Amino acid sequence: MLFTDSFGSGASSxxxxxxxxxxxxxxxxxxxxxxxxxxxxxxxxxxxPSAVAMAAFLLGRTGLGVGTAVAVLPNHHPVALAEQAALLHHVGDGRFTLGVGRGQPRVDLEVFGDGLAGYRDISGRLAQLSEALRTGEFDDFRIVPDVPGRSPLALSAASVPTARLAGQLGLPIILGPFVGVADKRAMIEAQAEAAAEHGHRIDPADNVDSSYFAIADTSDAAQDSLVDGLRAMLLRGAPGARWLVEQPEMTADRSDAMARQLVRNVIAGDPDECARQLREREELLGAGRIILMPEGAGSAGAVLRTVRRAGAEVFTGARCSA
Known part of the structure; x- marks a missing residue:
């Protein structure tokens, strides 16, 4: 996952x-x-500011699969987003996944969309987007001709109601990183139940898990690095991005408590422990992919070390894709 975090350094874009x-x-x-x-x-x-534009660049720059987690749906017209997704699916030889979500209730929703109303109810936009990508048409307008198949689409979910919305439309979900495994299981069950009620069947392997991620020589050191990084991230907040709903003041004590709570739901440890946790996630959730988030460790150097060590020391032990 690329958050493009400045880590509070004042670094330029x-x-x-x-x-x-x-x-x-x-x-x-x-x-x-x-x-x-x-x-x-x-x-x-x-x-x-644009998950889709960054994804397009990375499709051309690398041979990796590329996804958005997420393109904030209330900020985009669903048909315009479908056009872009279909184009990236085509030029990326099927390597693109469009992940969408409701985002956070911040001022960009007023600038680009319908404000809090659009944040609270994404069902109409999501249905339009799903239909446009499924059929390649919207009101008799062909989005992108001659695109083989459809661009994969997934909805970010951090609650049972959002998982049910995905199930109603037959869509996979991206399981949010701040939710424990038991709650993720409940979301997957709600998604499957809603899918069955609406005549869909969703393969659990089409779902995507996500987690903050840290590797160190000891598991305690890995968890400590994430606590430190997440605490600093929470305390910094998002300067300039005004909330549309009142938020409690973020104090040092509150950021520390939240960071320690979040670390209970992450993948962090020495290489063997990280591999074990990845295997356990795969077994418990059945998700075919997991988005790992190393920027929580708090510096560019820590991210690079984690990325390198994951390939050499973790993924072979996990025996699963990352």
Missing amino acids: AEVFGWALSYAAEAELAGWDEVWTTEHHFTSAVHT
């Missing part, structure tokens, strides 16, 4: 994008399968 490209290049060399991009607006904390 050019520097941060350079770091991100180095992560992707190292991932390809180290045997990772995919790279996923994000979308954030009006903040110096992270620097990618």
